[in-house]
Amino acid sequence: MATRESRVLEIIETARAKRAKFRDDRINMAHGAGGKATSRLVEGLLQPAFGMDLDDAALVGDIAITTDAFVVKPLRFPGGSIGELAVNGTVNDLAVSGARPLALTVSLILEEGLEADVLKAEVEALATAAERAGVRIVGGDTKVVERGHADGLYITTTGIGRRDPRVSFSPPRPGDRVLLSGPIGAHGMAIMLARGEFELDADIVSDTRPLWPAVDAMLGPGVRVMRDATRGGVASVLNELARSAKVAMLVREKNVPVAPAVAGACELLGIDPMYVANEGVFVAIVAPDMDVPGFADIGEVKTEPPGMVLVETSFGGKRVMDELVGDPLPRIC
Amino acid sequence: MATRESRVLEIIETARAKRAKFRDDRINMAHGAGGKATSRLVEGLLQPAFGMDLDDAALVGDIAITTDAFVVKPLRFPGGSIGELAVNGTVNDLAVSGARPLALTVSLILEEGLEADVLKAEVEALATAAERAGVRIVGGDTKVVERGHADGLYITTTGIGRRDPRVSFSPPRPGDRVLLSGPIGAHGMAIMLARGEFELDADIVSDTRPLWPAVDAMLGPGVRVMRDATRGGVASVLNELARSAKVAMLVREKNVPVAPAVAGACELLGIDPMYVANEGVFVAIVAPDMDVPGFADIGEVKTEPPGMVLVETSFGGKRVMDELVGDPLPRIC
Numbered sequence: 001m002a003t004r005e006s007r008v009l010e011i012i013e014t015a016r017a018k019r020a021k022f023r024d025d026r027i028n029m030a031h032g033a034g035g036k037a038t039s040r041l042v043e044g045l046l047q048p049a050f051g052m053d054l055d056d057a058a059l060v061g062d063i064a065i066t067t068d069a070f071v072v073k074p075l076r077f078p079g080g081s082i083g084e085l086a087v088n089g090t091v092n093d094l095a096v097s098g099a100r101p102l103a104l105t106v107s108l109i110l111e112e113g114l115e116a117d118v119l120k121a122e123v124e125a126l127a128t129a130a131e132r133a134g135v136r137i138v139g140g141d142t143k144v145v146e147r148g149h150a151d152g153l154y155i156t157t158t159g160i161g162r163r164d165p166r167v168s169f170s171p172p173r174p175g176d177r178v179l180l181s182g183p184i185g186a187h188g189m190a191i192m193l194a195r196g197e198f199e200l201d202a203d204i205v206s207d208t209r210p211l212w213p214a215v216d217a218m219l220g221p222g223v224r225v226m227r228d229a230t231r232g233g234v235a236s237v238l239n240e241l242a243r244s245a246k247v248a249m250l251v252r253e254k255n256v257p258v259a260p261a262v263a264g265a266c267e268l269l270g271i272d273p274m275y276v277a278n279e280g281v282f283v284a285i286v287a288p289d290m291d292v293p294g295f296a297d298i299g300e301v302k303t304e305p306p307g308m309v310l311v312e313t314s315f316g317g318k319r320v321m322d323e324l325v326g327d328p329l330p331r332i333c
Numbered sequence: 334m335a336t337r338e339s340r341v342l343e344i345i346e347t348a349r350a351k352r353a354k355f356r357d358d359r360i361n362m363a364h365g366a367g368g369k370a371t372s373r374l375v376e377g378l379l380q381p382a383f384g385m386d387l388d389d390a391a392l393v394g395d396i397a398i399t400t401d402a403f404v405v406k407p408l409r410f411p412g413g414s415i416g417e418l419a420v421n422g423t424v425n426d427l428a429v430s431g432a433r434p435l436a437l438t439v440s441l442i443l444e445e446g447l448e449a450d451v452l453k454a455e456v457e458a459l460a461t462a463a464e465r466a467g468v469r470i471v472g473g474d475t476k477v478v479e480r481g482h483a484d485g486l487y488i489t490t491t492g493i494g495r496r497d498p499r500v501s502f503s504p505p506r507p508g509d510r511v512l513l514s515g516p517i518g519a520h521g522m523a524i525m526l527a528r529g530e531f532e533l534d535a536d537i538v539s540d541t542r543p544l545w546p547a548v549d550a551m552l553g554p555g556v557r558v559m560r561d562a563t564r565g566g567v568a569s570v571l572n573e574l575a576r577s578a579k580v581a582m583l584v585r586e587k588n589v590p591v592a593p594a595v596a597g598a599c600e601l602l603g604i605d606p607m608y609v610a611n612e613g614v615f616v617a618i619v620a621p622d623m624d625v626p627g628f629a630d631i632g633e634v635k636t637e638p639p640g641m642v643l644v645e646t647s648f649g650g651k652r653v654m655d656e657l658v659g660d661p662l663p664r665i666c
Contacts, residue, residue: 027447032477041475045453049460050439050470058471060436060493063396067438067491069476103393105400106383107489109442114360120378127382137383138391141489142374143402144365145664149484156440156474158400158491160393331478 020044034231035324057097064099067158073331077194079205083125088208090159091133095212096226099161105139111150133210166219171245172285176301179284183257185273191332202265207280222290228282232324235274238309239323246306251299254314277332353377367564368657390430397432400491406664410527412538416458421541423492424466428545429559432494438472444483466543499552504578505618509634512617516590518606524665535598540613555623561615565657568607570616571642572656579639584632587647610665
């Protein structure tokens with residue numbers, strides 16, 4: 001064990017993320033994947049220029065505001081579509097920041113030649129999802145670009161919400177528990193299979209859903225922080241949290257819920273479900289004594305090594321669960 | 334004169350806009366141009382589905398919110414760039430709704446292969462324009478699409494502001510005056526010439542600028558309504574206002590300020606500057622007795638014919654200034 005531990009620490013010393021810098025010459029697909037390249041772009045270029053933190057919903061007074069672009073391909077997939085995703089993705093950013101979603105704006109970039117029926121279906125999906133999430137769509141914009149300069153339609157939604165008075169977030173601290181609101185990997189795998197690039201057929205539907213009800217049920221003084229595990233999956237969320245709070249996270253792989261069909265597809269394709277995008281699952285870091293029925297307790301916050309996420313495998317070993325490199329699943333949201 | 338008047342009324346009877354319906358089979362460029370096709374799309378499909386008015390900044394409590402997508406081509410043009418436009422366009426929607434701009438979110442859709450220097454320049458342009466407009470950039474998102482599925486970058490900005498207590502908007506009524514904050518047509522013509530599709534060289538720079546200072550200086554009880562004259566130009570703004578308030582507008586062509594270079598380019602290309610997009614000009618409908626120094630008094634609100642805009646030409650005749658049909662200037666913002 002000693003040898004294994006010290007080897008892990010060696011790897012860590014090498015891999016420990018420095019403050020990301022944006023030195024790339026050109027944008028590539030990995031910059032949109034939610035992993036290391038995205039961190040370089042966001043932390044190395046956008047945050048310094050804008051003087052802010054782009055990850056979370058921001059607060060203006062007690063109003064929380066968040067924005068998200070949606071470029072998912074295909075537009076419709078088992079369990080949802082771009083319109084539904086555009087609502088849920090944005091209201092969920094509000095929810096995990098402890099803000100009850102109130103209103104949305106919708107900005108559409110349409111490709112010349114887009115079938116009216118496709119557009120109508122997505123407008124309907126936006127409206128239905130907004131109703132289900134309990135938010136009003138209060139504003140919008142539409143632009144059209146020439147054929148070939150978009151993929152049907154891209155949607156940007158911006159959500160505003162009101163910070164819930166029960167919120168008292170604080171940085172994760174050693175001893176805290178790492179909870180997951182549900183089984184992981186469904187959304188990303190549903191999209192991948194829907195593209196038909198793999199000769200694999202599995203009954204997997206996206207988990208896209210509004211998270212406010214689940215957040216509402218658990219909000220309280222023991223909740224340190226919540227994050228929806230979208231692009232880059234649970235692994236990316238935990239890495240970001242560990243890095244920003246300068247703590248370590250230890251995840252017990254056997255406690256991470258993955259539906260059998262998702263686990264099977266991931267194994268066949270050689271993909272770790274911890275890196276696969278979800279659209280209806282969030283990570284909550286909570287006080288050691290907090291009990292949250294229905295959530296999976298997947299690990300805990302540790303002191304060492306700061307900034308790193310370690311996984312205890314089913315075989316009892318440990319490995320570093322680093323940030324995503326490259327983009328195994330482009331355009332999943 | 335009697336014959337001319339009755340012919341105008343005949344045209345009006347034929348042209349009078351019914352409630353727009355969206356019956357198109359496919360999206361075409363005109364749906365993004367701000368004219369009749371855009372009205373059909375917005376009023377015929379989006380507003381009924383979302384149960385709201387998409388044109389203005391919406392109010393949630395005393396917070397105003399508005400969103401805009403920017404797909405301008407080329408990315409840089411005389412007088413500005415997409416990043417600057419994305420800030421000014423959105424803060425101006427807030428300003429003309431009587432809301433002091435407070436904060437912005439920025440959503441980027443990047444094309445794979447985009448040069449980092451181009452991105453850096455636009456990030457800088459966003460930051461600089463936000464600082465000049467007095468707003469903080471508080472949130473953002475970045476997505477990447479494959480090469481050929483966007484034109485470098487598309488930006489959606491969403492702005493929030495606080496409604497100014499001096500605002501007491503009311504529908505335009507007969508006798509009100511139609512004011513313009515500055516000379517028209519510069520932005521659209523600057524973009525057109527920058528594309529190099531015409532063998533025409535003229536010293537025209539975009540008028541992109543934040544409008545809040547000008548709005549701030551004039552806000553008061555006599556201001557009925559303000560609109561920035563972007564896509565579709567002053568003609569589209571006046572048509573929308575006439576239609577929604579069920580009044581007529583009479584514009585005196587000789588009173589409409591157009592810079593000589595813009596007027597010359599418009600004449601050579603056969604374009605009416607009243608339909609050309611502006612990014613730093615707004616229309617204000619004000620009470621008959623209100624004096625606003627520096628604004629051009631271009632006409633007045635009339636009773637008949639309701640829903641229509643008439644132009645008194647320099648030769649003393651009148652013609653209908655209808656909504657834009659088709660898209661003479663695609664992707665100007």
